[in-house]
Amino acid sequence: MMDTPNTSSNDEALELTGEAFEEYLQRQENKSLLRILTCGSVDDGKSTLIGRLLYDTKLIFEDQLAALERDSKRHGTVGEDIDFALLVDGLEAEREQGITIDVAYRFFTTDRRKFIVADTPGHEQYTRNMATGASNSDVAVLLVDARNGIATQTRRHAFIVSLLGIRHVVLAVNKIDLVNFDEAVFKKICKDFRAFADSFDFDSIVEIPISARFGDNVMTRSERTPWYTGSALLDHLESVEVENDLAASPFRMFVQWVNRPNLDFRGFSGTIASGRIRPGDEVVAALSGRKSRVKRLVTMDGDLIEAGPGDAITVELEDEIDISRGEMLAGADARPDVSDQFAAHLIWMSDAPLYPGRPYLIKQGTRTVTATITDIKHKIDVNNFDHLAAKTLDLNEIAFANLSLSEPIAFDPYEVNRDTGSFVLIDRLTNATVAAGLVWFGLRRATNIHWQALDLDKSARGIHKGQKPTILWFTGLSGSGKSTIANMVEKRLHAMGRHTYVLDGDNVRHGLNRDLGFTDADRVENIRRVAEVAKLFVDAGEIVLVSFISPFRSERRMARDIVEEGEFIEVYVDTPIEVCRERDPKGLYKKADEGKIKNFTGIDSPYEPPETAELHLDTTKADPAELAEVIIAELKARGVLL
Amino acid sequence: MSVSRTSHLKRLEAESIHIIREVAAEFRNPVMLYSIGKDSSVMLHLAMKAFYPSRPPFPLMHVDTTWKFREMIKFRDDTVKRLGLDLIVHTNQEGKAQNINPFDHGSAYYTHVMKTEALKEALTLHGFDAAFGGARRDEEKSRAKERVFSFRNANHVWDPKNQRPELWNIYNARIAKGESIRVFPLSNWTELDIWQYIMSEEIPIVPLYYAAERPVVERDGMLIMVDDDRMELRPDEKPEMRLVRFRTLGCYPLTGAIESPADDLAGIVKEMLIARTSERQGRLIDHDDSASMEKKKREGYF
Ligand SMILES: Nc1nc2c(ncn2[C@@H]2O[C@H](COP(=O)(O)OP(=O)(O)O)[C@@H](O)[C@H]2O)c(=O)[nH]1
Ligand SMILES: [Mg+2]
Numbered sequence: 001m002m003d004t005p006n007t008s009s010n011d012e013a014l015e016l017t018g019e020a021f022e023e024y025l026q027r028q029e030n031k032s033l034l035r036i037l038t039c040g041s042v043d044d045g046k047s048t049l050i051g052r053l054l055y056d057t058k059l060i061f062e063d064q065l066a067a068l069e070r071d072s073k074r075h076g077t078v079g080e081d082i083d084f085a086l087l088v089d090g091l092e093a094e095r096e097q098g099i100t101i102d103v104a105y106r107f108f109t110t111d112r113r114k115f116i117v118a119d120t121p122g123h124e125q126y127t128r129n130m131a132t133g134a135s136n137s138d139v140a141v142l143l144v145d146a147r148n149g150i151a152t153q154t155r156r157h158a159f160i161v162s163l164l165g166i167r168h169v170v171l172a173v174n175k176i177d178l179v180n181f182d183e184a185v186f187k188k189i190c191k192d193f194r195a196f197a198d199s200f201d202f203d204s205i206v207e208i209p210i211s212a213r214f215g216d217n218v219m220t221r222s223e224r225t226p227w228y229t230g231s232a233l234l235d236h237l238e239s240v241e242v243e244n245d246l247a248a249s250p251f252r253m254f255v256q257w258v259n260r261p262n263l264d265f266r267g268f269s270g271t272i273a274s275g276r277i278r279p280g281d282e283v284v285a286a287l288s289g290r291k292s293r294v295k296r297l298v299t300m301d302g303d304l305i306e307a308g309p310g311d312a313i314t315v316e317l318e319d320e321i322d323i324s325r326g327e328m329l330a331g332a333d334a335r336p337d338v339s340d341q342f343a344a345h346l347i348w349m350s351d352a353p354l355y356p357g358r359p360y361l362i363k364q365g366t367r368t369v370t371a372t373i374t375d376i377k378h379k380i381d382v383n384n385f386d387h388l389a390a391k392t393l394d395l396n397e398i399a400f401a402n403l404s405l406s407e408p409i410a411f412d413p414y415e416v417n418r419d420t421g422s423f424v425l426i427d428r429l430t431n432a433t434v435a436a437g438l439v440w441f442g443l444r445r446a447t448n449i450h451w452q453a454l455d456l457d458k459s460a461r462g463i464h465k466g467q468k469p470t471i472l473w474f475t476g477l478s479g480s481g482k483s484t485i486a487n488m489v490e491k492r493l494h495a496m497g498r499h500t501y502v503l504d505g506d507n508v509r510h511g512l513n514r515d516l517g518f519t520d521a522d523r524v525e526n527i528r529r530v531a532e533v534a535k536l537f538v539d540a541g542e543i544v545l546v547s548f549i550s551p552f553r554s555e556r557r558m559a560r561d562i563v564e565e566g567e568f569i570e571v572y573v574d575t576p577i578e579v580c581r582e583r584d585p586k587g588l589y590k591k592a593d594e595g596k597i598k599n600f601t602g603i604d605s606p607y608e609p610p611e612t613a614e615l616h617l618d619t620t621k622a623d624p625a626e627l628a629e630v631i632i633a634e635l636k637a638r639g640v641l642l
Numbered sequence: 643m644s645v646s647r648t649s650h651l652k653r654l655e656a657e658s659i660h661i662i663r664e665v666a667a668e669f670r671n672p673v674m675l676y677s678i679g680k681d682s683s684v685m686l687h688l689a690m691k692a693f694y695p696s697r698p699p700f701p702l703m704h705v706d707t708t709w710k711f712r713e714m715i716k717f718r719d720d721t722v723k724r725l726g727l728d729l730i731v732h733t734n735q736e737g738k739a740q741n742i743n744p745f746d747h748g749s750a751y752y753t754h755v756m757k758t759e760a761l762k763e764a765l766t767l768h769g770f771d772a773a774f775g776g777a778r779r780d781e782e783k784s785r786a787k788e789r790v791f792s793f794r795n796a797n798h799v800w801d802p803k804n805q806r807p808e809l810w811n812i813y814n815a816r817i818a819k820g821e822s823i824r825v826f827p828l829s830n831w832t833e834l835d836i837w838q839y840i841m842s843e844e845i846p847i848v849p850l851y852y853a854a855e856r857p858v859v860e861r862d863g864m865l866i867m868v869d870d871d872r873m874e875l876r877p878d879e880k881p882e883m884r885l886v887r888f889r890t891l892g893c894y895p896l897t898g899a900i901e902s903p904a905d906d907l908a909g910i911v912k913e914m915l916i917a918r919t920s921e922r923q924g925r926l927i928d929h930d931d932s933a934s935m936e937k938k939k940r941e942g943y944f
Contacts, residue, residue, distance in 0.1 A: 021908055025838060029650050061917070090783030091802050092936055101803055104786045105779045107832050114650065116830060128807040135809035256663040261696040269692070271660045271811070300694035311652075312659035312692070325667050349807050363812055366667065422810045431816035433806045 033114045036237060037103075037133045039161065040143035041153035042122035045174040047100050049143065049212035050119045051084025053234070056219045057108045060087065071095065078213065088119045101126055103133035112238040122153055127396040128349035130157060131436055134164050135422075138242040141170045141233070146179045146209070150192045156382040158193075162200035163345055163398070163438065165418055168240055169202050172233065176225065177211040183227040196385070204240065208233050246309040250334030251275030251283065252412070252420050254365035255327045259298075259314050267298055267314040268323055270366070273419035275331060276308045277315075282332040285323050286410035291332050292319040326367030328410040328420070336412050336420060340405040341443035343377070345414075347398050350427065350434035354393035355524040359558040360434065362405060364423035370406035370561065371425065372528075377401055392521050402443060414438035428561075429554050461541025465499045468640045469538040471563060472631070474547040475556060475610060476573030477602050478588055479580035481619045481627075482547040485573060488628035490545055498641065501537055502545045503530055518599040524555055531559035538563055543640065551607040569638070571631065572613035577602045579620060651839050658685075658827040659692040660811060661790055665772050665825050666692075666699050668815035672772040672825075673765075675944060676702040676729070678714045679891045680847050681776035681828055683721075684836055687845050688827060689774075690725065701728035703773075705764060707756040708733060709744060709893040711869050717848045730768065734760035744895040745874055753896075758943045762798045765822065772815070772823045775944045780832045784936035790829050796820035798942035824944065837914060841907045850888045853905045857881040864898035 016024050038046035054060055060068070068086055075095045076083035088104045089095055100121040108115050118133030134140065140161040144154055161169065171193050179185045190207045197205060208217055209225050210233060216222035217232045231239075252273040259267035277283070277294060284291045297304040298314040307313045315329065323329075330336055348354050354373060362371035378387035379399040393399050414421030425435035462469040472489070474482040483504055493500045509516070513529055516522040527550050537544040550556050560568040580602070581589040592600035599605040610616075615634055617627045635641050665672050674689060676682050689698040704718060722729040734742075737755040744752045765773060779786045789805050791813045806814055817823060828836075840847060858865045859879040866873075868881045873895060875881070886899035887910075904910045935943075 021912070025841075025911065028834070029838065031650065033650060033653065088783070088786070090785075090787050090936070093803055102787050102805055104783070105830070106786055107780050107830075129805075132807045132809055136811075256660070257667045257693075259693065259696050265695060267695075269663055271656060298695065300691045310656050312656040312663070314694070361816070363814065365812075366664070418810060422812065424807075424809060424812050424814060426814055426816055431814070431818060433808075433814045436807065436809045 028109070031109065031112065031114050033116065034139060034237060034240070034242065035116045035118070035137045036139045036141060037118040037120055037130075037137040038141045038143060039120050039130055039134065039157040040122060040172075041145070041148075041151040041157075042099065044122060044143040044145045044148075044151075045212040046122065046141075046143050047085035047088045047104075047119050048083075049141070049172070049174065049210070049218070050104075050106060050117050051087035052212050052215060052218055053117070054087055054106060054108055055082075055084060056215060057110060057234075059108045081213075084213070099123065102129045105133075110234065110238055115237070124153060124156070124396055127156065127160070128347070128436075131160055131164070131347055131349070134161055134166065135436070137166055139168045139170065139237065139240060140166050141172050141237075143172045143174045143212075144189055144193070146173050146175045146185050146189065149189050152383055154193075155196065155385075158197055158200065159380070159382055159385065159398070160347065162197075162202065163347075165414065165438075167203040168242060169197070169205050170233065170236065171197075171205060171207045172212075173207065173209045174212050176209040176216060177214055181209070181216075181224045183225075186228075199385075206230065206236055206240075208236070246274040246417075247276055249274040249309075249417065250336075251277050251281070251329070251331035252336065252417065253277075253313075253315070253329045254367070254420075255323055255325055255329060256366045258324060265316070266320070267316045268327075268329065269312075269314045270329070271312045272307055272309050273365075274309050274417055276306055278306045279303075283315075283317070283329045284332040284335060285321060286328040286330045286336050286338055287408060288322070288327070290319075290321045290323075292317040292321055294318075326365070328365060330410070336410045337442040338408050338410050339442040340408040341374075341402065342411065343400065343402050343440045343443060344423075345398065345400055345438045345440060346373075346393070346425070347436045348393040348395060348434065349436065350432060351395055352427070352434070353395075353520070354399075354435070355521045356391070356401075357521075357525040357528040358554060359428065359561065361426040361428055362403070362409075362423050362437075363426060364409050364411060365420060367409055368426075369409065371403050373401050374404045375402040391519075400440070403437075411439050411442070413441055427554075428557055458539045458541055461539075463642065465541055466642045467498050467541070467543055468638075468642065469541050469567065470543050470635070470638075470640045471534045471538060471559070471568050472543065472545045472571055472635075473534075473550070473556065473559060473568060474545065474571045474573055475550045475613075477575060477577060477580045477607060478549055478600070479583045479585055480573045480575035481624060482549075482573045484624045485571075485617070485627050485631070486545040486547040488624055489631050492628060492632055493543060496641070498543060499541065500543045500545060502547065503534060503537075505548045508533075508548075518605070520552075520599075520605075523551065527552075527555040527559065531555075531562055534559065535562050538567055543635075549601050549607070551601045551605065553608045553610070556610065566638075569615065569634070569640075570610055570613040571615045571617060572610045573617050573619060574609070575619045651835060651842065654831055654835055655688065655691070655839070657811075657830065658688045661813070661825065661827040662689050662692040662698075662774070664813050664815065665774065665823075668813075669772040669823070671768070671770050672700045672774070673703045673730070673768065673770040674698070674700055674774040675761075675776070676704050676718070677776065677891075678704065678710070678718045678848060679776070680836055680840060680851060681778065681831075683845050683847050684831075684839055685774060685776045685828055686721070686725075687843060697726065701730055703730040703732060703764060703768075703770075705757060705760045706731050706733045707752075707760070707893050708738060709756075709872075709895060711848075711850055711867070711891065711894045711897075713850050714848055714891060717846075721846070730764070732760060732764035732767075734763060743872075744893060749896055753938075753943075754941070758938065758941055761944065762942045765798065770822065771817060772825055774825045774827060776828050777826050777944060778828050778831050778833070778836070782935050784939060788826065788829070788939075790826055791815065792824040792826065793817070794822045794824060794942070798822070800824075800940050800942075802936065802940065834911070834914060837907065837911045841911065848891060850891055851910065853885050853887040853902045853909075855883045856886050856899065858884050858886055858899055865901070866897075867894055867899055869894040 071086045072083040104119045120130040120133040186209045210217045253270045255268045257269040296316040356373045377400045379390040412420045421439040423437045534544045789808045857868045
């Protein structure tokens with residue numbers, strides 16, 4: 001039925017000796033490397049295809065094959081036959097459920113190329129793992145089950161593949177054996193695919209009818225599809241050209257580590273993202289704008305006369321300029337964007353939704369700063385690629401958004417440079433990676449913006465008032481006693497001649513935050529604004545008493561982080577909900593219980609109690625006046641009252 | 643002999659150096675797990691390159707089960723002396739006191755106590771927040787699924803169903819107190835890459851990888867070397883000298899030798915190219931069942 005496969009034959013190596021053998025190894029070494037991924041909907045045959053490729057290129061050892069036969073009997077989905085998917089579905093849960101959960105990386109070599117294959121999961125739920133596999137790939141093999149045609153996941157994966165900058169796609173119409181090797185079915189699916197994929201601007205789309213299970217058109221052309229005149233899959237993968245012009249692009253290198261073995265040497269270690277560099281070249285530290293020339297390119301194997309993309313080097317400069325991790329070295333004549341605001345695509349990867357205004361950490365290159373999404377421009381419907389309005393993003397949704405950072409970063413658009421245009425967002429509390437981001441363009445140049453140097457600073461203003469400017473942040477359920485205690489503290493401070501101001505949920509919500517409701521997203525924005533206002537008061541030298549329910553840990557964390565260490569004192573006013581309900585000073589619990597108020601904290605909206613508040617006040621054990629004294633004592637102990 | 647270095651190995655080398663530097667820059671207290679084998683030798687060599695002219699800013703740690711080949715221990719001590727590095731040697735003292743050994747307690751229990759538990763104990767004891775390991779994705783199918791930065795909770799547990807996304811070459815190094823990350827800089831290397839790299843960089847390796855006449859017995863289908871007199875021989879066993887070498891190194895009672903005349907790197911690579919069994923074939927502990935490696939890893943094994 002099929003010709004003999006053109007597997008890499010190692011037997012010739014055995015006959016070789018001495019130099020001839022070295023040459024043989026050299027040839028292996030010089031083979032180009034292609035990174036590919038398989039993607040597409042669940043059960044379309046991705047894992048089976050990879051297993052088939054490994055099997056047919058003779059990369060399965062005898063002991064592994066024996067294990068595969070045993071596993072196929074136990075977990076297989078194909079009766080008595082070998083289930084090739086089990087070669088890649090390596091996790092217990094995957095084998096038991098017969099699905100792929102996370103990406104597997106496998107390696108194989110043919111006479112012409114080395115391959116790293118990422119086998120990715122098809123379930124929507126695991127899209128982030130698919131994106132993980134796609135982020136480093138050059139070619140995507142997108143599978144479609146011939147019986148089902150294009151599925152939503154086919155579209156989603158095609159979109160992500162194009163978003164991540166993969167320029168070459170193979171549309172593998174799989175299980176062609178199950179549709180009687182029918183050309184019409186194949187043609188129809190190709191047409192459906194082109195109808196949307198043409199707009200993605202791939203450099204190549206190659207359509208191949210295959211049977212992963214039986215091997216048709218995988219290693220060699222199959223006689224069972226005589227109407228197909230193109231290459232077999234492997235042939236195509238061995239010959240597809242994936243150009244990359246990184247060497248000709250401007251020089252970019254993130255500084256990973258400052259190399260300082262002794263006082264005489266100071267080198268900047270990093271991996272070159274693009275461009276070439278030689279001693280004598282002029283470079284600029286992109287963030288600070290300082291220039292110097294390359295003195296040496298240092299490696300353990302001796303100094304280099306030139307280095308290029310992908311090289312991990314240590315650069316010594318002519319001048320002593322201050323550079324630390326996170327800085328980018330760039331060609332002085334072609335600098336990157338430097339800005340604290342930009343527009344980007346985001347793939348949201350967390351079960352917890354994205355809220356504009358909530359602070360996340362952004363890691364881009366070797367730099368980590370704080371970022372908030374200021375505005376979701378639109379999200380993308382993966383069925384028809386329409387742009388939809390959105391206030392939040394859920395797991396696996398993709399959006400175009402504006403980001404604002406605590407400090408500027410140096411970047412290029414992702415389209416121009418994958419390494420300098422990509423980033424991830426990290427949740428500050430759970431440390432989970434919550435989004436992958438691709439920079440589209442910078443929104444304003446921060447390069448020339450400097451803060452107006454102010455003659456009077458906050459500590460000068462504070463000393464004048466006999467105090468260290470501070471935020472006292474009261475958090476607790478509605479009716480817990482926050483305002484009562486805060487007001488008492490303010491009166492005491494006033495009597496002591498100190499300068500204070502109270503920001504209260506009720507007064508702020510009637511003015512500044514009049515436009516906000518009580519959804520999670522609005523609550524986040526509410527707290528963000530209050531925190532910023534409180535910060536201004538601190539700047540003015542005041543002691544600010546903020547009393548807001550502020551139910552979410554991450555927002556309180558944000559408020560804490562925007563002022564300096566020691567300027568934020570969190571006061572947890574701890575009152576059990578039954579007690580609050582009994583007190584019910586404004587009759588709110590009654591209304592909430594009757595369903596007249598929605599999203600009421602403690603009832604149908606969560607309250608996350610502080611884990612590390614500076615003060616924890618139990619209102620069932622002491623009255624408000626006593627608790628106010630506890631706070632005054634704490635302020636004295638902390639040196640807030642001078 | 644030396645083969646000049648070219649594109650593929652150079653790319654792998656640079657990728658690994660990038661990973662190693664990220665760890666040094668982002669973690670408070672990293673450590674490099676040094677198991678003395680060929681992969682560890684390559685990983686250590688890469689660490690030397692990553693920080694040159696400085697020395698690696700972290701110590702090495704060897705979890706010593708007390709059943710390693712004697713030549714391994716000698717090689718280990720020579721290596722740290724030659725490179726001027728700090729080495730921590732950790733042995734599970736409780737296990738040692740109870741004389742937990744592969745003969746009386748079985749390979750699974752012995753490995754659990756003297757390797758997995760010992761490792762967790764050592765990591766906790768020194769408060770390491772990141773630990774490098776020399777594992778490669780081509781070794782085994784659950785490794786093929788593992789991230790380069792592999793997150794462990796405070797109990798050192800790996801949750802394979804819930805790994806952090808890991809895109810491009812951006813690694814998330816953020817952890818809470820008590821949690822840690824296992825880092826695998828050799829993830830994308832194959833066994834052949836390792837040997838070719840050792841060859842081209844002339845990296846020293848334990849002589850046990852080269853064929854020599856060594857005293858062995860045949861036991862449970864494997865050739866076990868009688869490395870010292872703690873090895874209890876079964877009635878029908880009689881050590882005999884055979885020309886053997888090892889594809890991987892571990893505890894001598896659990897590591898199978900192969901009959902081979904390959905006494906240089908070229909010979910080793912040639913044998914590898916036509917090998918019909920995986921290198922794990924020579925490790926007794928990996929045989930138990932298909933899911934055993936994943937299970938061990940979830941429990942904290944490297
Ligand atoms: N008849 C036939 N079955 C196939 C083919 N490819 C895959 N399958 C079967 O489809 C099912 C799902 O395959 P799998 O590789 O796990 O799909 P994945 O979810 O895309 O990785 C398995 O039972 C395979 O044996 C094919 O070309 N022909
Ligand atoms: Mg699969």
